Amino acid sequence: MAGYTDSAFRLLCRESGADVVYSEMISVDGLCHHNQKTLAMLKFNSKECPLVFQLFGTDPQKFATATKIIHKIITNYELPITSYVGIDINFGCPAKKVAKSGAGAALMNELDKSYEIIKAVCNHSHFPVSIKIRAGVKKISALEFIEKVKDLPWTTVMIHGRTLKQGFIGDIDCQMIKEIKKLLPDKIVLANGGINDLPEAQKILRETKTDGLGLARGAIGNPWLFEEIKRNAAKIITASARHQIILRHAKLFLKDNPSLVPLRKHLVHYFKGQKNASTLRQQIIKAETLAELKKIL
Numbered sequence: 001m002a003g004y005t006d007s008a009f010r011l012l013c014r015e016s017g018a019d020v021v022y023s024e025m026i027s028v029d030g031l032c033h034h035n036q037k038t039l040a041m042l043k044f045n046s047k048e049c050p051l052v053f054q055l056f057g058t059d060p061q062k063f064a065t066a067t068k069i070i071h072k073i074i075t076n077y078e079l080p081i082t083s084y085v086g087i088d089i090n091f092g093c094p095a096k097k098v099a100k101s102g103a104g105a106a107l108m109n110e111l112d113k114s115y116e117i118i119k120a121v122c123n124h125s126h127f128p129v130s131i132k133i134r135a136g137v138k139k140i141s142a143l144e145f146i147e148k149v150k151d152l153p154w155t156t157v158m159i160h161g162r163t164l165k166q167g168f169i170g171d172i173d174c175q176m177i178k179e180i181k182k183l184l185p186d187k188i189v190l191a192n193g194g195i196n197d198l199p200e201a202q203k204i205l206r207e208t209k210t211d212g213l214g215l216a217r218g219a220i221g222n223p224w225l226f227e228e229i230k231r232n233a234a235k236i237i238t239a240s241a242r243h244q245i246i247l248r249h250a251k252l253f254l255k256d257n258p259s260l261v262p263l264r265k266h267l268v269h270y271f272k273g274q275k276n277a278s279t280l281r282q283q284i285i286k287a288e289t290l291a292e293l294k295k296i297l
Contacts, residue, residue, distance in 0.1 A: 001025075001216050002095075004266060008252035010048045012245075013219060017226035019212070020050045025090055025098075028057035028066035042073050043256070049084035052130060055121075056090040058102045060113070063089070064120040071126055085127050089118060091145070092132040092160045092192075094167050105164040108137040111148045122153050130156035132192070132214075135173045136163040146180050156188040158214040161204075168193075168217070174207035181210050190214045198228045221269025239274075243297040246270050250293055259288045267293075 002024050010021040023041060030038030044051055053070055057063060067087060074085050091114060093104030100106075107114055122129050131154055135142050142159055159180060161172030172193045181189040191204050192214035201213055219225055223245065228235050237245075246267060253263045260267075264285045271277040271284075283296045 003262075004220055006253075007044050007048065007256060008249060008263075009223075009266065010051065011045055011252055012249050013223050013226060014048055015248075016223040017230050018215075018219075018223075020052060020086075021048055022052045022054050022088060025054050025056045025093060025104075026066075028055050028059065028062040031066040031069050032062045039073075042070060046077060046084075050086065051084065052086040052088045054088040054090050054132070056093060056098060056103045057117075058107060058113070060116040060120040063117050064124045067121050067124040071124075074127075086130055086156075087121055087125055087127050088130045088132055088158075089121060090132050092134045092158075094134070094164050099164070105134050105137055108133060108140050108145050108164075111140065111145065114145070115149055115152070118149050118152050118154060128156070129154040130158065130188075132158040132160070134160045134162065134164055135166075135176055138164070142176055142180060143183070146183060150184060150187075154187070156190065157184065158190040158192050160193040161191060161208075162193050172204060174204060177208040177210060181208065188212070192216065194218075195225075196222075197225070198232075198234050201225075201229045202232070220266065221272055242270060242274075246297065247290070247293065250290055254290060260290070260293060261288055 005022060005024050013021050026041050027038055042053065055063060055066055070087065090104055091108050095104060098104035118129070118131060133142050133145055146157065157180070159177050161174060161177055162168070162170055174191070177189070177191050189210045190212045191208045191210045195201050195204060195213055195215055196218035205213060213229065215225060224235050224237060249266070250260055250263065253260065257263070264287065267284050268281045271280045274280070280296065287293045287296060
């Protein structure tokens with residue numbers, strides 16, 4: 001979800017029914033080196049909360065330092081910290097660039113290091129700590145991973161039900177997720193992966209018996225999916241309603257950005273399966289201002 005789950009989209013998802021939203025993946029190396037682009041990813045609107053900052057990296061000490069940096073920044077917002085903000089450790093990203101560095105899903109292979117990273121964050125966090133994992137990597141299954149780290153004081157695990165090898169293609173291993181929930185009766189377990197519509201959400205909830213779901217790519221161009229799942233009923237989105245949501249998204253984005261150019265890749269997803277989608281996308285990728293977007297809609 002890099003490049004998509006910025007403050008504007010998170011706020012839109014919250015307005016559309018999401019209980020909790022997550023930041024883009026934030027590099028602990030970047031935070032420790034005070035990289036300005038990385039630090040900017042910590043910016044948020046208090047209306048987004050509950051908000052979870054998602055970290056990735058490979059060094060337990062850097063995770064500890066990054067956790068302290070986040071705490072210091074969030075304190076300036078004067079929010080009830082434990083109620084509004086959390087820290088997530090990403091052991092699930094399948095991106096080759098991330099995996100090549102030993103982070104993301106590749107880190108699941110290193111059980112001892114993973115344990116030390118989770119322990120370091122828990123020891124230095126005033127926020128609830130969560131983890132995200134995959135059904136399995138080359139050597140380690142999700143069950144083996146959870147057995148290793150289950151006694152640490154983290155609160156929540158989100159399980160992408162595909163292996164690292166599967167990436168984003170193939171069936172979700174609902175049975176494994178169900179077994180992990182049985183193993184963790186006192187922790188929150190969320191199922192994730194391939195949830196693009198209400199029927200799929202209902203199916204995964206029914207088969208995994210988890211406490212909830214994690215939506216990712218399925219919410220791009222479809223933020224009302226959160227409301228549909230919570231209401232357990234499909235929502236009819238008229239062309240007019242769709243256009244209003246697009247304009248709302250654009251207005252939120254322009255509060256922190258000078259033009260719509262970086263948002264174009266996001267906006268084109270709103271027209272998937274719609275009449276004249278190709279023509280509209282060609283027009284959208286040329287829009288730079290709100291006025292130009294309104295003319296297209």
